[in-house]
Amino acid sequence: xxxxxxxxxIAALATTALHADPGGGKGQGGxxxxxxxxxxxxxxxxxxxDKQDRAQGGGKSDHGPVAVREDHGKANGKGDRxxxxxxxxxxxQVKHDWTEGRSERDNHDxxxxxxxxxxxxxxxxxxxxxxxxxxxxxxxxxxxxxxCMPPGQAKKSNFDRYDRNWWGLRxxxxxxxxxxxxxxxxxxxxxxxxxxxxxxxxxxxxxxxPWPSGWQSTPLAPYYANYYGLDNDSRYYxxxxxxxxxxxxxxQKIAALLTGDTFNVGQRMPSGYDAYNVxxxxxxxxxxxxxxxxxxxxxxxxxxxxxTQLILAAIKLLT
Amino acid sequence: xxxFAHLFAAAALLALPACSKPAATGEAASTEMxxxxxxxGDVIGGDGQFKTLAAALKSTGLxxxxxxxxxxxxxxxxxxxxxxxxxxxxxxxxxDQNAALAAVLRSHVVPGMLTTADIGKAIxxxxxxxxxxxxxxxxxxxxxxxxxDLTVTADDGxxxxxxxxxxxxxxxxxxxxDAVLKKF
Numbered sequence: 001x002x003x004x005x006x007x008x009x010i011a012a013l014a015t016t017a018l019h020a021d022p023g024g025g026k027g028q029g030g031x032x033x034x035x036x037x038x039x040x041x042x043x044x045x046x047x048x049x050d051k052q053d054r055a056q057g058g059g060k061s062d063h064g065p066v067a068v069r070e071d072h073g074k075a076n077g078k079g080d081r082x083x084x085x086x087x088x089x090x091x092x093q094v095k096h097d098w099t100e101g102r103s104e105r106d107n108h109d110x111x112x113x114x115x116x117x118x119x120x121x122x123x124x125x126x127x128x129x130x131x132x133x134x135x136x137x138x139x140x141x142x143x144x145x146x147x148c149m150p151p152g153q154a155k156k157s158n159f160d161r162y163d164r165n166w167w168g169l170r171x172x173x174x175x176x177x178x179x180x181x182x183x184x185x186x187x188x189x190x191x192x193x194x195x196x197x198x199x200x201x202x203x204x205x206x207x208x209x210p211w212p213s214g215w216q217s218t219p220l221a222p223y224y225a226n227y228y229g230l231d232n233d234s235r236y237y238x239x240x241x242x243x244x245x246x247x248x249x250x251x252q253k254i255a256a257l258l259t260g261d262t263f264n265v266g267q268r269m270p271s272g273y274d275a276y277n278v279x280x281x282x283x284x285x286x287x288x289x290x291x292x293x294x295x296x297x298x299x300x301x302x303x304x305x306x307x308t309q310l311i312l313a314a315i316k317l318l319t
Numbered sequence: 320x321x322x323f324a325h326l327f328a329a330a331a332l333l334a335l336p337a338c339s340k341p342a343a344t345g346e347a348a349s350t351e352m353x354x355x356x357x358x359x360g361d362v363i364g365g366d367g368q369f370k371t372l373a374a375a376l377k378s379t380g381l382x383x384x385x386x387x388x389x390x391x392x393x394x395x396x397x398x399x400x401x402x403x404x405x406x407x408x409x410x411x412x413x414x415d416q417n418a419a420l421a422a423v424l425r426s427h428v429v430p431g432m433l434t435t436a437d438i439g440k441a442i443x444x445x446x447x448x449x450x451x452x453x454x455x456x457x458x459x460x461x462x463x464x465x466x467x468d469l470t471v472t473a474d475d476g477x478x479x480x481x482x483x484x485x486x487x488x489x490x491x492x493x494x495x496x497d498a499v500l501k502k503f
Contacts, residue, residue: 158410159419165474166501167422168456183418202379202421229388239425239455243383253383257391257455259430272453275441275462277431279390280354280487296390296431297453 125260128236129170133196134214138184138204141194148194150181170260171238172198183209201240201254211235211242211249226318227299228256258298268309269295269302282317352434352487359385359393359488366486368495371401372424375412379421391491392433394460394471396499397482407503423501426456426473432491435484438462438469460500473500 137148160180164172167185172178178185183203187195199205199212220234220241228234232252233244239260243253261270273295278286286294286301292312293304303313355362360382364373372395376382385391401408411420429452441450442464449463449472458474469481471494479498486493 159416159422165457167419168425168454168458169422170457180418182415200418200421201425202381203418206417207380207383227388240384251380253387254380255383255387256389257381257384257425257428259453259455261453270453272451272459274445274450275433275452276437277392277429277433277452279432279491280352280489283432298430299389 125236125258126170126262129238129260131171131215132173133187133198134212135196136214137194138182138186138197138199139210139213140204141182141184141197149192150179150186150188150194167200169198169200169238199237201238205237205240205242205251205254207251207253209251211244211251223316223318224256224299227316230255261297263297263300263302263311263314265311265314267311269304269311273297273302279317286315352485352492355487356489358387359391359491359493361386362486362488362493363393363395366493368397368399369395369493371398371408371412372396375420375424378412378414379417379424381421381424385490387490389490390431391455392429392431393491393493394427394429394479394500395493395495396427396479397495397497400479400496400498404499404503411503422456423499426454426458426460427496427500428455429453429460430455432487433494434487434492435469435481435494438481471496471500473502475502477502 141148141150159166160178161176163176164178165175169185172185177187178198179188180186180200181194181197183206184197184199186197189195197204199215204212215237220230220236224230224236224241225234228241230241230243233246233249234255235242235244236258239258240254241256241258242251243255244250245252259272261272263270276288276294278294278296278301282296282301286303288294288306290306293306295302295304299317301315301317302311303315304311357365360376363369363376363385364382373382376385385393404411410416411423433452438450442448442462447464449461451459451461453459454473460474461472463470463472465480470478471481472478477498477500479496479500482495482497485495
């Protein structure tokens with residue numbers, strides 16, 4: 001039985017809404033320098049210029065320690081803030097960042113802490129997933145072939161014709177038009193050389209392979225490292241967490257799969273959580289009832305209003 | 320086909336008695352799974368009907384996910400389900416196509432622990448209409464009743480029947496299905 005160290009964002013948060021607005025064109029926290037050497041229609045470094053209209057705010061530049069800030073009553077009732085979190089009819093906002101335990105606290109300490117943790121994870125996942133193709137030649141292919149020319153027919157795949165949703169990928173801008181080469185989806189030039197690539201789970205991103213050099217290290221929020229029991233360097237990439245050997249950047253383990261869904265207290269539960277799915281060890285504690293339902297995703301249990309489907313609280317599950 | 324046969328033959332392992340009880344909705348809805356101390360990886364690897372799946376998890380490196388701490392429900396195609404793919408199974412399980420295989424597998428994984436009883440209750444609560452659950456791909460699957468059976472349908476229309484009430488694990492559940500939830 002896991003020991004539960006729960007922290008619950010207080011329910012009835014009609015006055016607290018955190019808008020990460022995934023994929024909706026607004027509200028992500030303005031990250032840049034997320035490590036990709038190139039980007040697919042993203043202005044070269046993965047932010048801005050995204051045809052999927054995920055406009056970036058002008059905020060922080062990376063995932064390093066930045067104090068969390070809570071802004072009470074500063075909402076103007078409409079529009080987006082420079083830090084990327086959208087105001088909503090005068091509701092209070094919380095700006096999030098990776099660093100746990102840092103905040104300018106007030107008498108809503110408990111609430112702030114939990115909302116921040118939620119925003120951390122959800123905002124970051126979707127932000128990461130905007131990175132797109134890496135410019136250049138996949139490391140493995142560069143060593144094996146001159147001029148970054150893809151190998152012959154034997155290395156081609158009949159799965160080339162399937163789109164990003166078939167592959168289960170979040171980070172590709174265009175739905176189709178990629179080729180599969182040596183564990184990557186790639187874009188080819190008119191002469192057939194590789195222009196850019198997207199490393200794939202189970203392909204280039206396999207246990208024993210080096211982390212692609214075009215991707216800089218990106219930290220995993222401490223909560224997730226704790227929840228999934230990861231001690232070493234752990235990195236998120238397109239719905240999966242990889243454990244990487246310190247120093248060598250060799251992938252040691254594919255440690256977790258994630259939905260990457262966005263959950264915000266005060267907003268409706270995302271679609272796709274119609275059935276009770278709380279892990280076994282928490283079922284007695286978080287059972288559906290007339291006043292609350294509970295759903296699990298990516299290391300959290302979410303308490304929802306059975307009638308409105310609004311998320312009332314996020315509950316951390318730590319071992 | 321050789322690679323497929325190889326994977327099939329090389330797969331594990333210690334046979335655990337799989338629950339062969341059909342996932343009939345009325346009965347399944349009232350049946351809770353017993354607690355298990357085995358991980359999802361051990362349950363899949365130890366069940367004789369999932370040799371191909373177990374080998375696929377190992378070859379893609381996803382076995383580490385299911386022996387770890389995260390909680391998942393695996394919609395587990397049986398060996399017969401892979402066999403039914405015909406030549407596509409050989410293509411999918413070729414050594415240089417592990418990324419495609421991983422893509423297929425992630426769309427068979429649902430967050431948390433989901434039992435047939437949970438599915439039945441949710442369908443009941445939805446007035447008998449299908450219910451949706453997120454997968455670790457980019458989409459979702461829909462569970463529905465078809466006569467006495469429970470079915471699951473992917474976004475691309477691929478459909479399978481839940482062939483038993485499933486097995487619990489320390490970190491989730493395994494729900495056997497009779498087809499691969501992916502169109503090729």
